[in-house]
Amino acid sequence: MAQKICVVGLGYIGLPTAVMFANHGVRVHGMDINEKAVNMIQNKQLHIEENGLQEKLEQAIDDKLLTVSTSPEKADVFIIAVPSPIREDKTANLEYVRKATESIVPFVEKGNLVILESTVPPKTVENIMMPELIKTGLEIGTELFVSHSPERVIPGKVFEELVSNDRIVGGINEESSRMTTELYRTFVKGTIHETDATTAELVKVMENTYRDVNIAFANELAKIADKIGVNIWEAIRLANFHPRVNIHMPGPGVGGHCIAVDPWFLVELNPELAKIIHLSRETNDGMPQYTADMAASILQAKQIKSPKLTVLGLAFKGNIDDMRESPSLDVLRHLEEKTLDVTAYDPHIKEIQLKNQTASVEEAYGHADALLILTDHNVFKEMDPNEIAGMVRTKIVIDTKNCISRDKWEAAGFEVYTLGDSKNR
Structure with a gap:
C-alpha cells in the first residue's frame, strides 16, 4: 500500500476520495487552486454537500492523515481529479487536466504512480498527460507508471459506491494497472477490471452516453404522450416490466458534470459517426x-x-x-x-x-x-x-x-x- 497519496483537485470526487484513503490509514495530501475551498477544509468545513463527508473529513484531519494546501507535495501516488468541462462550442476543455499534470511534474520521483480519475475523451492520457509527464525525465512504464481509473459514483451516495461499485483500471502497461488495482483495493469491495488506458477512457464516456441516449428516448416519448393524451410515466412503468427493457425517466433536461458533458466528447471525436449521440444531446438540451x-x-x-x-x-x-x-x-x-x-x-x-x-x-x-x-x-x-x-x-x-x-x-x-x-x- 502506498505510504502517501497526493490528490490534485478537491471537488465532488477528489475530496471524498482523499478522505476515503485517509480513513483507511493512508497519509494523504490534497491540493486545490481554490484558496477558499482549501481554507474551509483546513477548518473542517465543507464547500460541497455529500452524505457522511463531514464526519469522515473531521476524522481524517483529527487522525493527522489528511493535509491540504494550494500546491502539490511529493508522494508515492498522484491522483488527478479535476474538472473536464466542455466549452461553449461543445468541445472538451482539457486545460485543467493538462495544468494539473504539469503541476505535479516537479514532485514526481522514480517509482511513482500517476492516476487520472477525471472523466475525459479517449486518448487524453496519451495526448494530454504523457507530453507533460515526459518532462520528469523518467521513463514512462518502467520508472513512472500511469493509469486512468474513472470514478463511477453518484452524488449523495459517493462513499457507499466508492466501496461497492466495480471499478475500471486502465494502465499504460500491465504494471501500471497492477499498481493501481492494488491501491484501490485499500477500500474497494467491488470487482476491479483491468484494461488499457484508452479503453478505460472510452468505457466511462460510453456509460454516461448510454444513459443520455436513453433519457433522450424517454423525453421524445414524453412529448409524444403529451400529443396523444397518455401518461408517459405510467406507460414507462408498464413497459419496464418487460425483462429486457429499461427505459429511463423523462424530465426538464439533463444536467451534471457527466451525462450532460461526456457524450460531446464522442461527438467531437467523430461527428460523422456519432449521429444518434448528437441528436440525443440536442433532444435533451431542448x-x-x-x-x-x-x-x-x-x-x-x-x-x-x-x-x-x-x-x-x-x-x-x-x-x-x-x-x-x-x-x-x-x-x-x-x-x-x-x-x-x-x-x-x-x-x-x-x-x-x-x-x-x-x-x-x-x-x-x-x-x-x-x-x-x-x-x-x-x-x-x-x-x-x-x-x-x-x-x-x-x-x-x-x-x-x-x-x-x-x-x-x-x-x-x-x-x-x-x-x-x-x-x-
Whole structure:
C-alpha cells in the first residue's frame, strides 16, 4: 500500500476520495487552486454537500492523515481529479487536466504512480498527460507508471459506491494497472477490471452516453404522450416490466458534470459517426425550452394578470447541492425571456448565486401563481399541500419529475400538471 497519496483537485470526487484513503490509514495530501475551498477544509468545513463527508473529513484531519494546501507535495501516488468541462462550442476543455499534470511534474520521483480519475475523451492520457509527464525525465512504464481509473459514483451516495461499485483500471502497461488495482483495493469491495488506458477512457464516456441516449428516448416519448393524451410515466412503468427493457425517466433536461458533458466528447471525436449521440444531446438540451413553454402556456391559459412563477429546484438532481450544467438554469433563462416574474428556490443550495434566487420559504411560496418542480428533492416530495395552499395566490403546481402525489395535491385544491401527461391540459 502506498505510504502517501497526493490528490490534485478537491471537488465532488477528489475530496471524498482523499478522505476515503485517509480513513483507511493512508497519509494523504490534497491540493486545490481554490484558496477558499482549501481554507474551509483546513477548518473542517465543507464547500460541497455529500452524505457522511463531514464526519469522515473531521476524522481524517483529527487522525493527522489528511493535509491540504494550494500546491502539490511529493508522494508515492498522484491522483488527478479535476474538472473536464466542455466549452461553449461543445468541445472538451482539457486545460485543467493538462495544468494539473504539469503541476505535479516537479514532485514526481522514480517509482511513482500517476492516476487520472477525471472523466475525459479517449486518448487524453496519451495526448494530454504523457507530453507533460515526459518532462520528469523518467521513463514512462518502467520508472513512472500511469493509469486512468474513472470514478463511477453518484452524488449523495459517493462513499457507499466508492466501496461497492466495480471499478475500471486502465494502465499504460500491465504494471501500471497492477499498481493501481492494488491501491484501490485499500477500500474497494467491488470487482476491479483491468484494461488499457484508452479503453478505460472510452468505457466511462460510453456509460454516461448510454444513459443520455436513453433519457433522450424517454423525453421524445414524453412529448409524444403529451400529443396523444397518455401518461408517459405510467406507460414507462408498464413497459419496464418487460425483462429486457429499461427505459429511463423523462424530465426538464439533463444536467451534471457527466451525462450532460461526456457524450460531446464522442461527438467531437467523430461527428460523422456519432449521429444518434448528437441528436440525443440536442433532444435533451431542448427540454428546458419545452418545459418553459409548457409552464408559460399553462399560465397564459389561466389568464392570470402578472403571474408569479416559483421554480423549485436548482440542483441537477435530487438531494444534492450541485448546479453544474443544471437544466434548471436554462429553464430559468427561457422563462426570463418570456418576461415572467420568476423566483427560484432550492433548500440544498445555501449560497445565493442567482439574481432571482431566494433562501426564504415564505418568499418562494408567498403569492405564487404556479409552482414549477424541476428537481426531485425529498423536501419537495414531502411538501404538505394543505400548508402550501395557505401561502400561494393561485393553486397550480407543474411537476416535471412526477415526484408529488397528484391525489393529495388535488385534494388540497391544486390543479396538477405533469410533464408527459396532457390529460389535464
